[in-house]
Amino acid sequence: LSVVSINVIARQAGYGYFSDQYASGTGTGFVIDTQGHIVTNYHVVEGANRIEVNFFDGRIVRGELVAGDRDSDIAVIRVSDVPADMLVPITFGDSNALFIGREVVAIGSPFNQPWTMTTGIISALNRSIRGLNNYSIGSVIQTDAAINPGNSGGPLLNLQGQVNGVHSQIIRRTSNNSGIGLPIPS
Numbered sequence: 001l002s003v004v005s006i007n008v009i010a011r012q013a014g015y016g017y018f019s020d021q022y023a024s025g026t027g028t029g030f031v032i033d034t035q036g037h038i039v040t041n042y043h044v045v046e047g048a049n050r051i052e053v054n055f056f057d058g059r060i061v062r063g064e065l066v067a068g069d070r071d072s073d074i075a076v077i078r079v080s081d082v083p084a085d086m087l088v089p090i091t092f093g094d095s096n097a098l099f100i101g102r103e104v105v106a107i108g109s110p111f112n113q114p115w116t117m118t119t120g121i122i123s124a125l126n127r128s129i130r131g132l133n134n135y136s137i138g139s140v141i142q143t144d145a146a147i148n149p150g151n152s153g154g155p156l157l158n159l160q161g162q163v164n165g166v167h168s169q170i171i172r173r174t175s176n177n178s179g180i181g182l183p184i185p186s
Helices: none
Strands: 003-013 020-031 037-040 048-054 060-069 074-079 103-108 116-130 136-143 155-157 163-170 181-185
Touching: 003 037, 020 103, 048 074, 103 163, 116 181, 136 163
Parallel strands: none
Antiparallel strands: 003 020, 003 048, 020 037, 037 074, 048 060, 060 074, 103 116, 103 155, 116 136, 136 181, 155 163, 163 181
């Protein structure tokens, strides 16, 4: 109930007769409080003209970008049309307590297939990835849980259901999962 699917519409500059074009994208996020704040990746909502948040029970509401950090690829959006008693905040785990071989669960919306769950282990720790401004993000987690386009912004959970990371990038030769997912630590 804490994980949401995110759809975005963004205006892109066009050429010629059609000067404006719209692109859409999908991602994932998770509720962090009863005021309607949701964490996702900045690259999911960057440049969005419209953010649509889809809840597990079928509710679809509009979200607004509250804060974003391109360097860390983290953003917070807010939904205001959802009563506090219908928002289920997720709990955070201690990403410093992770170890190689620990079982984890990835939840997200790969290829626009909401609420998909995959399992795996922590494959490595202390990886480094590039943020959107070529800033290095350190202490990144590596997992073999299947993470694909659309999982971005979703939680990497321990078996107690606590967030240990936010799915950000995958290493791949194609557009599909290659078994190397890189969540930003919680």
